[in-house]
Amino acid sequence: MRDISFGQYYPSESVIHRMDPRAKIIFSLLYMIGMFFIVSYTMYLVTFIFLMTVILIAKIPPKIVFRSIKAIVFILIFTAIINLLFYNEGKVLVEWWKIRITDAGINFSVKMIFRLTMLVMGTSLLTYTTTPTALTDAIESLLKPLSYIKVPVHDIAIIMSIALRFIPGLIEETDKIMMAQKARGASIDTGNFIQKVKAMLPVLIPLFVSAFRRADELADALDARCYNATDHRTKMKVLKYSGKDLVGAIVVVALFVGILLDKYLIGGSGLWVGIDRYIADGIRNLVG
Amino acid sequence: MSIIKLSNVFYTYNKDTEEQVHALQGINLEIEEGSFVALVGHNGSGKSTLAKLLNGLLLPTSGSVNIYDMDTTNPSTIYEIRKNVGMVFQNPDNQMIASIVEDDIAFGPENLGVPREEIIERVDWALSKVGMLEHKKGTPFKMSGGQKQRLAIAGVLAIKPRVLVLDESTAMLDPQGRREVLSVVKQLNQDEKITIINITHYMDEALDADRLIVMNEGKIIDDDTPKNVFSRYAQLEAVKLATPPVTGLAIKLNQAGIPIDTNITTQSELVEKLCQLL
Ligand SMILES: Nc1ncnc2c1ncn2[C@@H]1O[C@H](COP(=O)(O)OP(=O)(O)OP(=O)(O)O)[C@@H](O)[C@H]1O
Ligand SMILES: [Mg+2]
Numbered sequence: 001m002r003d004i005s006f007g008q009y010y011p012s013e014s015v016i017h018r019m020d021p022r023a024k025i026i027f028s029l030l031y032m033i034g035m036f037f038i039v040s041y042t043m044y045l046v047t048f049i050f051l052m053t054v055i056l057i058a059k060i061p062p063k064i065v066f067r068s069i070k071a072i073v074f075i076l077i078f079t080a081i082i083n084l085l086f087y088n089e090g091k092v093l094v095e096w097w098k099i100r101i102t103d104a105g106i107n108f109s110v111k112m113i114f115r116l117t118m119l120v121m122g123t124s125l126l127t128y129t130t131t132p133t134a135l136t137d138a139i140e141s142l143l144k145p146l147s148y149i150k151v152p153v154h155d156i157a158i159i160m161s162i163a164l165r166f167i168p169g170l171i172e173e174t175d176k177i178m179m180a181q182k183a184r185g186a187s188i189d190t191g192n193f194i195q196k197v198k199a200m201l202p203v204l205i206p207l208f209v210s211a212f213r214r215a216d217e218l219a220d221a222l223d224a225r226c227y228n229a230t231d232h233r234t235k236m237k238v239l240k241y242s243g244k245d246l247v248g249a250i251v252v253v254a255l256f257v258g259i260l261l262d263k264y265l266i267g268g269s270g271l272w273v274g275i276d277r278y279i280a281d282g283i284r285n286l287v288g
Numbered sequence: 289m290s291i292i293k294l295s296n297v298f299y300t301y302n303k304d305t306e307e308q309v310h311a312l313q314g315i316n317l318e319i320e321e322g323s324f325v326a327l328v329g330h331n332g333s334g335k336s337t338l339a340k341l342l343n344g345l346l347l348p349t350s351g352s353v354n355i356y357d358m359d360t361t362n363p364s365t366i367y368e369i370r371k372n373v374g375m376v377f378q379n380p381d382n383q384m385i386a387s388i389v390e391d392d393i394a395f396g397p398e399n400l401g402v403p404r405e406e407i408i409e410r411v412d413w414a415l416s417k418v419g420m421l422e423h424k425k426g427t428p429f430k431m432s433g434g435q436k437q438r439l440a441i442a443g444v445l446a447i448k449p450r451v452l453v454l455d456e457s458t459a460m461l462d463p464q465g466r467r468e469v470l471s472v473v474k475q476l477n478q479d480e481k482i483t484i485i486n487i488t489h490y491m492d493e494a495l496d497a498d499r500l501i502v503m504n505e506g507k508i509i510d511d512d513t514p515k516n517v518f519s520r521y522a523q524l525e526a527v528k529l530a531t532p533p534v535t536g537l538a539i540k541l542n543q544a545g546i547p548i549d550t551n552i553t554t555q556s557e558l559v560e561k562l563c564q565l566l
Contacts, residue, residue, distance in 0.1 A: 236394035
């Protein structure tokens with residue numbers, strides 16, 4: 001069994017792993033926004049090369065990253081089909097009742113698949129290269145300005161940290177209770193939906209009882225260790241940006257600017273559009 | 289000098305309701321700095337309640353609890369008290385707040401606003417005191433109960449307490465884990481002169497203490513050296529506590545007419561006394 005408190009984290013020694021978690025969060029956000037501005041196949045290709053390069057530098061086996069797409073295959077196919085069926089612009093290729101499949105529709109669906117896939121791959125890179133603990137620290141640090149408008153940033157951070165700490169234990173406990181109930185003859189994973197839900201009750205109730213008991217002791221332990229003793233709390237681990245983060249910023253911003261330029265400046269004319277049209281035509285010929 | 293002083297302390301849970309429980313009824317107690325005290329008593333005798341009064345997690349219904357002359361009811365010194373009286377609880381899993389060992393140990397000093405460099409020193413110091421320094425960057429996942437409980441002790445040590453209260457901290461551990469924890473606690477008492485209050489159900493742990501306090505139904509019914517307490521066999525029996533097996537044997541021999549001391553606590557002592565009789 002893996003330590004679930006590590007989440008998806010894939011330990012390896014790489015520059016990407018050692019980057020400041022705050023920087024990585026910001027880059028991921030910028031990347032996500034960028035994904036919504038991509039219009040051309042060329043830019044998808046550029047972004048894909050960018051992604052693969054990062055995966056390579058991070059020393060993560062690409063198949064692990066591709067695995068994260070598995071989880072969204074259903075959503076991908078679903079959105080693609082919906083788009084395909086109800087996209088109305090462009091030259092009609094097939095028409096049946098209210099459904100119209102157009103060349104632009106195909107184009108749009110293909111791009112949608114690219115977009116979602118790369119979105120998931122990019123964001124999961126963040127969780128593959130950053131421990132949940134580092135993410136918590138980073139979120140605390142990024143939210144810090146909010147503490148001036150009385151948002152209890154530090155308490156939120158502690159809550160996240162405790163949640164991370166206790167989730168594995170709770171899962172383990174659920175397993176134990178299920179085992180105990182099964183040993184007494186409870187059938188937890190058989191029967192129809194209603195029966196299953198009913199069978200979960202004898203698991204959930206002891207689980208809640210134990211969770212509250214834990215919470216009680218935890219609260220005492222927090223107080224005993226002087227929680228809230230002062231407003232001038234210090235931190236042992238101080239996050240610090242470094243050269244790596246600057247390089248990362250330059251690359252990510254370059255990609256972002258590239259995407260915007262592609263959409264708003266080059267988008268109307270020139271070679272790139274030519275390539276794009278070529279691919280689009282290819283797809284149309286394939287279908288038609 | 290006594291570091292802890294309780295005068296005529298009463299504590300009632302759910303006061304003035306139908307479910308009120310008089311958990312403590314007139315406790316008077318002074319504990320010397322640097323001593324090693326064991327506290328025993330049957331389930332529900334009020335041990336945990338007493339422990340929680342010592343660092344102000346609970347405030348007395350009446351009477352007063354003083355730590356170094358600071359009253360626990362005074363809000364302005366409550367953190368000073370908590371800094372001096374560290375507390376380790378029963379379940380090590382419910383005391384760690386961070387997923388990484390060093391982050392968890394740093395939690396206490398961070399709360400107190402200790403400067404960063406000193407926190408790092410304290411974390412190393414506390415971890416080495418409990419023999420867990422090599423696990424500094426690790427996670428508690430898959431650690432043994434004894435290791436986890438030693439981490440819990442380190443987490444408390446990092447706030448540099450003068451008193452360490454252990455509320456059945458060995459109850460959930462296997463014999464190996466218990467030995468680990470106890471030896472750590474003894475070391476802290478000897479090397480750092482930290483006052484230890486060990487609440488336990490294990491009579492052999494009680495034997496290691498300088499002083500043994502027996503509680504029953506919210507009152508202190510015996511308070512003496514462990515040897516003397518155990519020799520008063522009948523009294524322990526009355527509060528459903530068992531003497532250590534060796535002492536029990538000595539008492540039985542005594543009752544059977546063999547003139548042997550009833551305050552024997554170790555096997556070798558018993559052998560020696562029996563040999564003298566031959
Ligand atoms: N939160 C609470 N609310 C109401 N009653 C309580 C509460 N905690 C403890 N009590 C009651 O107070 C009495 C003393 O409890 P306490 O936990 O101090 O005993 P203890 O000596 O620590 O027992 P144990 O050996 O089981 O840990 C018991 O009768 C208990 O039922
Ligand atoms: Mg108790």
